[in-house]
Amino acid sequence: MKSNRKPKLAVWKFASCDGCQLSLLDCEDELLAVAGAVDIANFPEASREVAKGPYDISLVEGSITTPHDAERIHQVRRSSKLLITIGACATAGGIQALRNFKDVKEFTSIVYASPEYIETLKKSTPIAEHVHVDYELRGCPINKLQLVEVLNAFLNGRKPNVTPQSVCAECKMRGTVCVMAAHGTPCLGPVTHAGCGAICPAYNRGCYGCFGPKETPNTESLSSWLTLLGMKDDDILRAFRSFNASAEPFRKESEAHER
Amino acid sequence: MSKTTSVNLRGNSIKVDFLARVEGEGGLHIKMKGKNVSDVKLVIFEPPRFFEAFLRGRKYTEAPDITARICGICPIAYQMSAIHAMENALGVKIDGMLRSLRRLLYCGEWIESHVLHVYMLHAPDFLGYQDVIRLAKDYPDVVQRALQLKKIGNEIVTLLGGREIHPINARVGGFYKVPSKRDLQPLAERLKWAQEAAIETVRLVAKFTFPEFERDYEFVALRHPDEYPFNEGRLVSNKGLDIPVSEYDNHFIEEHVPYSNALHSVLRQRGAYHVGPLARYSLNFDRLSPLAKESAKEAELGPTCNNPFKSIIVRSVETVYACEEALRIIELYEPPDRPSVAVEPHAGTGYACTEAPRGILYHRYHIDDKGIILDAKIVPPTSQNQKTIEQDLREFVSKRMNLPHDQLTWQCEQAVRNYDPCISCATHFLKLTVEKD
Numbered sequence: 001m002k003s004n005r006k007p008k009l010a011v012w013k014f015a016s017c018d019g020c021q022l023s024l025l026d027c028e029d030e031l032l033a034v035a036g037a038v039d040i041a042n043f044p045e046a047s048r049e050v051a052k053g054p055y056d057i058s059l060v061e062g063s064i065t066t067p068h069d070a071e072r073i074h075q076v077r078r079s080s081k082l083l084i085t086i087g088a089c090a091t092a093g094g095i096q097a098l099r100n101f102k103d104v105k106e107f108t109s110i111v112y113a114s115p116e117y118i119e120t121l122k123k124s125t126p127i128a129e130h131v132h133v134d135y136e137l138r139g140c141p142i143n144k145l146q147l148v149e150v151l152n153a154f155l156n157g158r159k160p161n162v163t164p165q166s167v168c169a170e171c172k173m174r175g176t177v178c179v180m181a182a183h184g185t186p187c188l189g190p191v192t193h194a195g196c197g198a199i200c201p202a203y204n205r206g207c208y209g210c211f212g213p214k215e216t217p218n219t220e221s222l223s224s225w226l227t228l229l230g231m232k233d234d235d236i237l238r239a240f241r242s243f244n245a246s247a248e249p250f251r252k253e254s255e256a257h258e259r
Numbered sequence: 260m261s262k263t264t265s266v267n268l269r270g271n272s273i274k275v276d277f278l279a280r281v282e283g284e285g286g287l288h289i290k291m292k293g294k295n296v297s298d299v300k301l302v303i304f305e306p307p308r309f310f311e312a313f314l315r316g317r318k319y320t321e322a323p324d325i326t327a328r329i330c331g332i333c334p335i336a337y338q339m340s341a342i343h344a345m346e347n348a349l350g351v352k353i354d355g356m357l358r359s360l361r362r363l364l365y366c367g368e369w370i371e372s373h374v375l376h377v378y379m380l381h382a383p384d385f386l387g388y389q390d391v392i393r394l395a396k397d398y399p400d401v402v403q404r405a406l407q408l409k410k411i412g413n414e415i416v417t418l419l420g421g422r423e424i425h426p427i428n429a430r431v432g433g434f435y436k437v438p439s440k441r442d443l444q445p446l447a448e449r450l451k452w453a454q455e456a457a458i459e460t461v462r463l464v465a466k467f468t469f470p471e472f473e474r475d476y477e478f479v480a481l482r483h484p485d486e487y488p489f490n491e492g493r494l495v496s497n498k499g500l501d502i503p504v505s506e507y508d509n510h511f512i513e514e515h516v517p518y519s520n521a522l523h524s525v526l527r528q529r530g531a532y533h534v535g536p537l538a539r540y541s542l543n544f545d546r547l548s549p550l551a552k553e554s555a556k557e558a559e560l561g562p563t564c565n566n567p568f569k570s571i572i573v574r575s576v577e578t579v580y581a582c583e584e585a586l587r588i589i590e591l592y593e594p595p596d597r598p599s600v601a602v603e604p605h606a607g608t609g610y611a612c613t614e615a616p617r618g619i620l621y622h623r624y625h626i627d628d629k630g631i632i633l634d635a636k637i638v639p640p641t642s643q644n645q646k647t648i649e650q651d652l653r654e655f656v657s658k659r660m661n662l663p664h665d666q667l668t669w670q671c672e673q674a675v676r677n678y679d680p681c682i683s684c685a686t687h688f689l690k691l692t693v694e695k696d
Binding site for chain 2: 019026069242243
């Protein structure tokens with residue numbers, strides 16, 4: 001990407017809440033600088049103008065939940081040199097992956113009068129289950145400063161400075177007293193991917209795992225601690241089965257507490 | 260000219276496949292027969308995400324964080340409606356400073372959401388730009404002001420909520436942690452600037468050119484005895500509706516339309532209605548702060564407004580109000596004794612409406628004796644406005660058939676953006692059906 005032409009950036013949305021792409025517009029101090037460094041070629045939430053691909057960088061938000069989207073992601077891949085997925089929906093299937101644990105037919109017929117009309121896949125799946133992904137940025141929502149860092153890194157041909165450690169490490173750096181050790185508050189921090197800045201413990205609340213599993217998490221050990229703190233199997237199941245329910249370590253741990 | 264717009268060869272339809280500068284994904288199909296509009300469809304193809312389904316079996320304490328994920332633009336609205344509905348079910352009443360902090364949090368969301376829409380999504384239509392980035396090249400100072408103003412909204416949300424998108428600090432019963440008086444002080448300084456910037460925003464947008472277009476809407480909004488509404492009040496309209504929120508289901512029904520497959524909300528026996536800034540303003544003008552009223556007057560806006568294109572002025576006036584209200588709350592703030600009140604689950608049904616930036620957001624939950632959700636219903640503002648948007652377009656287009664196609668298409672998009680539609684919200688319950696002949 002070292003020609004005079006500005007790299008072309010595209011933003012794509014699949015099943016999601018819009019929050020992760022909004023993070024880009026929430027970069028109030030950096031937005032115009034980002035817009036100066038790239039050519040925003042396809043970003044429907046922000047612009048009417050749509051330039052044709054190929055794109056140098058595609059940011060993909062959302063999970064795959066419909067047959068149409070399962071096709072569309074291949075078009076996005078074909079038109080993108082680099083494909084970066086942003087957020088829990090794109091990297092783990094998101095909250096809508098809660099459907100993955102139910103019989104989707106029964107699930108829809110509970111709620112919908114005409115389930116035969118519902119055009120949806122049985123599972124909500126992350127983008128990487130469909131196409132090759134060059135980089136995954138975690139979080140529900142992503143941290144906007146990490147997004148700027150990732151864009152900056154790829155634009156300059158270097159590795160993003162995004163640590164795979166746990167939320168615990170961020171509590172230490174922030175100087176937050178451990179809510180689990182000091183107050184007995186159940187916390188998923190020990191098994192959760194860093195990136196948020198350990199916000200919840202700083203607000204006297206246990207981490208609820210919105211950045212998904214860290215590298216090699218020991219969820220089983222954490223569950224035994226959560227049991228000691230009074231959590232029942234149902235509570236532990238729900239704790240692991242939320243915004244990253246389908247991420248493998250969390251999925252396995254929630255299933256271990258199924259009755 | 261958007262490349263996602265296609266023109267029918269015979270020139271008898273307008274088709275915008277991807278509506279830009281709206282939150283979420285939708286399209287617009289307008290068919291014409293001779294000189295008449297034969298059909299208008301706001302098509303929503305955002306995939307369904309089944310929130311009401313998977314809320315079943317979750318704990319009442321989880322609803323605020325789960326429903327926040329319906330919309331990244333207005334997560335506070337979802338958290339507030341969910342929290343108030345649960346507190347309603349459990350007979351919990353929050354008052355004093357905890358109540359004020361909730362209003363302050365909502366002020367933050369209104370500021371960031373309104374400023375996002377006014378400057379970044381809507382103003383480019385009035386000024387003839389594809390987007391705010393291109394607008395920034397010609398009006399750098401205006402866009403800088405917008406970004407700084409939006410940032411202050413986000414700073415309020417971040418301070419009280421931990422982060423701007425899907426904040427983590429609000430809970431059933433109050434907050435996990437409340438700020439000290441000193442924590443809020445830096446915000447007060449910034450808000451004084453923001454208040455001026457918001458007044459300048461009203462002045463700027465009041466100078467835009469507005470299409471001559473007014474309709475006799477039924478406006479629906481919350482009304483509170485002495486406040487401009489955020490979290491509480493009765494549901495009222497300009498055509499006689501005046502009910503407690505718990506009676507919502509008796510008066511509003513959802514119609515199934517086959518094409519967009521989203522449910523359209525209508526008032527029983529009366530049809531389409533209008534929620535959002537125009538409705539709030541027209542039903543609650545007397546509750547606005549003096550500064551916001553003055554600002555509206557300067558913009559030559561009366562106590563009611565029936566031109567949806569002028570919603571951009573009303574949003575700006577509401578931004579002035581939100582800045583002033585935030586300042587008022589911060590000045591009177593004393594930290595409460597405890598961050599939340601104790602809540603014990605028992606079986607019950609709870610209802611709540613709060614004023615999301617785009618209009619009333621209704622939540623209803625049945626919970627069992629352990630606080631497990633048995634049933635959930637959520638009606639977001641955009642699904643309530645869908646039918647009104649289509650009716651606006653029908654009337655708008657029929658009077659402008661002689662305009663060049665490109666211009667008419669753009670104006671139709673602008674007419675949709677009047678409502679700041681949040682399609683991600685509107686489709687959380689979407690019935691995605693296939694139209695079969």
